[in-house]
Amino acid sequence: MQRGRGSSGASALGIDLMTKVVAWSMTGLRLSVLAFVISTGYVLYGVYGGHLSQGVEPRILDNLRIMGQIMAASGALGAICLVIVTYEEVAYTAVAGILGLGYMFGFPLMVAGQVQSQAQQAGETILKWSNATGEVMLVIVGLRMLHEIVNFIKEAPRRRERLAEEQGLEKPKYVSRGPIWRLSRCWEMPYCHEAIKEMCPAYQARKNCWRIGRGCNCDPYLIESLLRRGAGKEISQQDEVYMRSDLAGGRQAGGERTRECRDCPIFNEHQREKFRVLNPVFIAATILGLVAAYPVMRGLYAAFIASTARVAEKFAFGTQVPVGQWIQRLDSPAVWVFFCIIVGLLALSYVLKAIEWAILVRKIV
Secondary structure, three states: OOOHHHHHHHHHHHHHHHHHHHHHHHHHHHHHHHHHHHHHHHHHHHHOOOOOOOOOOHHHHHHHHHHHHHHHHHHHHHHHHHHHHHHHHHHHHHHHHHHHHHHHHHHHHHHHHHOOOHHHHHHHHHHHHHHHHHHHHHHHHHHHHHHHHHHHHHHHHHHHHHHHHOOOOOOOOOOOOOOOOOOOOHHHHHOHHHHHHHOOOOHHHHHHHHHOOOOOOOOOOOOHHHHHHHHHHOHHOOOHHHHHHHHOOOOOOOOOOOOOOOHHHHHHHHHHHHHHHHHHHHHHHHHHHHHHHHHHHHHHHHHHHHHHHHHHHHHHHOOOOOOHHHOOOOOOHHHEEEEEEEEHHHHHHHHHHHHHHHHOOOOOO
């Protein structure tokens, strides 16, 4: 009894701690948003207030640097708090990622139209900390996405079990006699009884029942015929209960199939086995595809940065500052590697979801 109370107390303590963490994160999010808005507002006031159209005092440069640091720190803390508060819904984390992209690509264009060549040092300071703000927010978003993908893979067995329960599938009544290192035939599945095989048209044709549309759960008369011959075949009471339960699980009117393939435990066991075999194959294929596509993605990324720089130079109101060069700095190894990781994680995530949907939900043969 004491152990039970201790276990319950530990569980309650964990729940209480998580509640406090969420509450603290909400407070941190509010404070971060406040500091983020103030620091960003100060920088924008300096840009659009005309204070960077001429030489800038060292005091103003220090203020811009301090506000830039506050902007980066509050952006990072706010992104972390947002991830914790909205942990159950990863889509909200994308807000921080979009905002981070805006700070990386938007600030150079805004600053270039307002900062004169005499205040280029101030523009460089603003650019440095706006890039840092955007990059740290994107890193946090990337880590959250990585955690989501790992959790998706980790929870796959439980998710498949819940799916099987929702579909009304039973646990295998018979266990396979040994490990099978290939996709099993329908008569090798743990649901198929030995006594049925000699009468099963799929077994006689040596073709899977879902391929020919005939089998022990497809023929409404097959099991009943076997039961009528039960005395001669020495079918036990347990086997008879098993076969009658499958017969009762489907339709028996006329010559209709007792069960459709998507509702048949034999076929669904085949789908689960196929998923276990194909899942690592598709993961490896996705990784190899990303490696093969690396030169193409690298060229597309460089072309995107170059075109963005040209557009920024064209639409900037002022031409005294090198806005194109500022944007070209984003074509750096650090930013490119991070971009590659994000694209790879997204691709892997969608491939895994597509495989699970196609095999276990849509049940494509």
